[in-house]
Amino acid sequence: MTLHLYDTRRKEKVPFHPAIPGKVQMYVCGITPYSPSHLGHARCYIAFDLLHRWLEASGYDVDYVQNFTDIDDKIIKIANEDGVHFLEVANRNIEDYYLVMDALGVERADHYPRVTEHLEGIINMIEMLIEKEHAYVSSDGVWFSVSSAPEKFGTLTGNSIDAVQAGGSGRLDKSDKREHNDFALWKSAKPGEPAWDSPWGKGRPGWHIECSAMSLHHFGESFDIHGGGFDLRFPHHEAEIFQSECCTGKEPVVGIWMHNGFVRVDGEKMSKSLGNFWTVKDAFQIYDPIVLRYALLNAHYRNPIDVSEQLLDDAKGNQRKLSEIYGQAIIFKEEGEALVPLPPLPSGDTTSSEYLVQRIGVIESLAEEAARALDDDLNSRLALSKVQAGAKIISEVLNSDKIDEGDTASFASFSIDWIEEIAGLILGVLPTKEIAKAVFDPRLDPRRVAIRDEVESLLARRSIARHAKDWKAADEIRDRIAEMGVDVQDTPDGVEWSLK
């Protein structure tokens, strides 16, 4: 099956065929760095990171461009409030972006162009649009004339010019544009604002033009995939279509338009005004970044996702289980049967090799199913369920009494490759080997070593109390240990403890 992706413009899944066979040119709208990154950003860039990884795993050579809109009204406002240069505001938020996205396992794009580094290209593009009479100069800047190409209106959203005009009436600002739908290409500088020289005096680019200019710079007149948040369809992406296609005359500028669904919190859009706003760093206080990634991949990228405690807790449990099985496979490979001696084969049962061949066949077919799921417009939820199913079988085999001692390490080795390929390389929801081992065998957790003596001595006292059937004292000690962040488990093999 070939990769199919949903194209917002055509409103259907379409087979993906890049313009240049084997190569993919992909542009995703980046952030406007006026504040730290929030969960909506995380969802968006994780979704497109998955696309990026999957394209590469499928053998494509991907050129991934993601911009930073490092000059805009809000950045200027915050810079003025803080009394710093606007680039200081932009830079600190870009730093935050890299920090949190790296933690979330988002692989870097190939290029991160910034508006402030592409003024020349932007100005050239505006000049060309004026020349072709798609844009006009007014007292307060340069505007794109939407009525110069009315057939392009509503390409992504189905909006009609009249309807948008009606919806926008009463909110007309005091700008000097000719028609309500016209949008700014160049904004003349107001006093005290950062400004660049241009044929139309000092000013700065409008919001939409930078993406057109930067994609033109990196890819030329057209490219394969353009992504971004659902809210960017209008006006931002429709404006890009106007600018790019009217400038170059080449259409369509974009092969497939992709938009990710929104993050909601308790059923409502996450927003600062509703007070349900989470920055990524806020979320990191409670959940491991990899758990957050797992949670955000556990829904289809185009559907809205409601971030709730249940969603995150589910992800935490599933991700932990996966890590545990991965860790077990690593340890079994490294130590073979030494760690857990295998009981003898039950008589008359399937032989080890037959059993293994059969199980490996099932696991491999699950990998194919996961690949099919991703080929079907990146169905990460379904892919994750196949990964979990495969991991479950791996766990059953590793713990099975039907497998010969000599086969354990080789099966473990097969399992590690399988998990690392699909859960690690493609989905990015795997921890490091060291962490995975500690999840499986808490004795290997370095954090445990620090408190081991104290916990062990408390456990010894609890053990005495238990033998004396002094349950009250025993439970008090367990509570005290719990306060140290430790879970105590009484198992048939004795008392065990682990970090919460």
Place this chain on the structure above:
RNA sequence: GCACAGGUAGCAAAGCCCGGUUACGCGAUGGACUGCAAAUCCAUUUUACAGGGGUUCGAAUCCCCUCCUGUGCUCCA
């Protein structure tokens, strides 16, 4: 108002494009194991598809109508 998404078992979420087979997970219930828990394992939770029409041998899936929710039309991933 117009536009675009959604409405699937107790919750959550795939499946819908390409009608006919199980999603997966959580929770719940019963059991094993426990001093009690926790964890784990086994089993059960086999008229789920917003409502109403239609097409079809057969519809969650295709067509029509209605209702409800969210979002966009202003900066937003």
